[in-house]
Amino acid sequence: MEHFSPSRAAGLERLEAFLPRAGRRYQRDRNFDFGPDRRGNVSCLSPWLSHRLLSDWEVVQAALDAHGHTAAEKFVDEVMWRTYWRGWLEQHRQVWDDYQAALSAPVPAALEKAVARATAGQTGIECFDAWADELTRYGYLHNHARMWFASIWVFTLRLPWEQGADWFLRHLVDGDAASNTLSWRWVAGLQTVGKTYLAREDNIRRFSEGRFSETPGLAQSAGQLPDVERPALNAVEHQRDVIDGRAVFLLTETDLFRPELDVGCEIAAVGSLSLRRFKSDRPLGDVADSFSDGALADAAARLSDRFGVGDSSSLADVSEVVAFASDQGASSVVMSRCPVGPGRTQIDELAERLANAGIRFKEVSRRWDEMCWPFCRKGFFQFRRQIPEIVADLSQFPGA
Ligand SMILES: Cc1cc2nc3c(=O)[nH]c(=O)nc-3n(C[C@H](O)[C@H](O)[C@H](O)COP(=O)(O)OP(=O)(O)OC[C@H]3O[C@@H](n4cnc5c(N)ncnc54)[C@H](O)[C@@H]3O)c2cc1C
Missing domain, CATH: 1.25.40 (Serine Threonine Protein Phosphatase 5, Tetratricopeptide repeat)
Incomplete structure (x- = not known):
């Protein structure tokens, strides 16, 4: 690879x-x-x-x-x-919040062991164990393998989808809260009511081009589906107004596309904050971690260069962002909109802390998302x- x-x-x-x-x-x-x-x-x-x-x-x-x-x-x-x-x-933040709440609940020891076996690729299901190893090693799985893996996790191994989704999110180099969470929900039959995705032996054989020719023991039915409540729809606001004064631009790994294009103000300094890494008890996989780090550094270099502001600063947490903005004498902190996902709560806390420090905060939406x-x-x-x-x-x- x-x-x-x-x-x-x-x-x-x-x-x-x-x-x-x-x-x-x-x-x-x-x-x-x-x-x-x-x-x-x-x-x-x-x-x-x-x-x-x-x-x-x-x-x-x-x-x-x-x-x-x-x-x-x-x-x-x-x-x-x-x-x-x-x-x-x-627009359905409740889904993310409920998923996080399920993850925070205490896990019985037997379940913890079963999850550890699955993620270590020790289930005895040849294809599944190979994909667990592949994900840990490369940080990437083909879309079909992700579907099969999630299906076997949920319906054959009978493990909670939340644990599998969390492990994926932390190990995928493309870990994306929305695509990952909602795809797991879709496989498990929670996203599209009445629809589940069941991995089949013949389908795995055909689309792996015979690499996994036999997969006995797969669940033959999804069993009784849980009742799914339609999640609440929440409003989304987009900020576009131009800011004047001295601004710090804060980069996070969720949106590093030419940030200067949508900023609408001059930038005095650039800081970066990793949102994926903030839960130390649930660490990122090595490949995912190093890609996110490098991606932040790449965008920081481009942005600092564009505004001629010298080296950017790598910030460890919200407190460091507030201190950095104060040290820079900034009247505002600007960032590209942070989507729902890991770290969203940190950004909400940041907004509050900056307001208390008398510093304005603006998350700029992309026109694409707005449309x-x-x-x-x-x-x-x-x-x-x-x-x-x-x-x-x-x-x-x-x-x-
Ligand atoms: C259980 C599960 C978990 C997933 N978790 C993630 C995740 O954390 N991050 C992530 O980026 N994708 C996720 N996906 C979606 C998809 O598997 C990957 O985006 C795709 O495999 C990436 O490989 P690619 O770039 O070669 O895709 P290609 O087939 O080349 O597709 C081109 C691009 O289209 C988008 N795309 C393709 N398929 C999907 C899809 N099903 N959903 C959303 N976007 C798609 C991606 O941006 C991809 O780069 C998940 C899918 C499943 C079934």
Whole structure:
């Protein structure tokens, strides 16, 4: 498996290399998981997209330019899934809060052991154990393997989906709260009422191209599905007003796409704060950790260069951000909008602490999110109907 290099330049290179395959070939072959050494049928762009080192809209634009609307349709749809999941979770925060609450509940010792066995790849289910090892080693799994893995976790091993989702989120180099949480919920039958995803032996054999030819003992049914309550819809506000005065720009790993484009003010200093890493009792996997770190450093260097402000500062927590802003004599702290996910509570705390210190705080929304999210309140297929209109004029989105 190739190494994921955490810079925007490396993401652009990967995009350029993949583009010739983003048309009909992607549509035909994308579901095959040929193993870590043969990933040419999928883009492997997710680490850059999830950190927004590359933007959803520039990748869509590049695919449309290369293949036109018909041949690029499948690839564009897949990229739009990420946009959709983010918009959906943003407007159903309760789902994230409930998931976090379930994770905080005490875990019986037997369950803890079973989770440890599964994540160490010691279940005796050959394919599952191989994927556990692959994820730990490379920080990446093919989409189909993620679906099979989550399904076996939930229906065959009968483990709580929340524990599996948390382990994925901490080990995936593309760990993305929305895509991950909602995909796990979808597999488990919680996202689309009455629908579950059941991994089947013949499907695994076919789409792993025979690498896993026998998988006996898989659950044959999803069993009794839990009652699903429709989660509450919450409003989302977008900030766009221009700030004047001396501002600190705060980078977090959830949105590193050319941050200067949407800022609307001069920047006096740049700080970065890792939001993925904040729970020390649930550490990130090594590959994920080092990619996130490198991605933050890459964006910090670009931004500091653009505003001519010298080296950026790496900040450990909210207190350090407040102290940094005060030391810089800043009247404002600005950042790209932090989505619902790990660290959102830290950003809410930061807003309060800055207000107490008399420093304004602004999270700038991306025009793309502002335009797409209103269509992300129901199912993907309703959102999909809007895609032609959304992509009709991508030049309206900065940096496309
Ligand atoms: C249980 C489970 C957990 C997942 N967790 C994550 C996660 O934490 N982070 C993450 O980025 N993706 C997640 N996905 C979605 C998907 O598996 C990955 O985005 C995809 O496999 C990344 O590989 P790629 O870039 O080669 O994808 P490609 O097939 O080349 O697709 C191109 C791009 O489209 C987007 N995309 C493709 N499939 C999906 C999808 N099903 N949902 C959302 N976006 C998609 C990604 O941005 C991807 O980079 C998860 C899926 C499942 C089933």
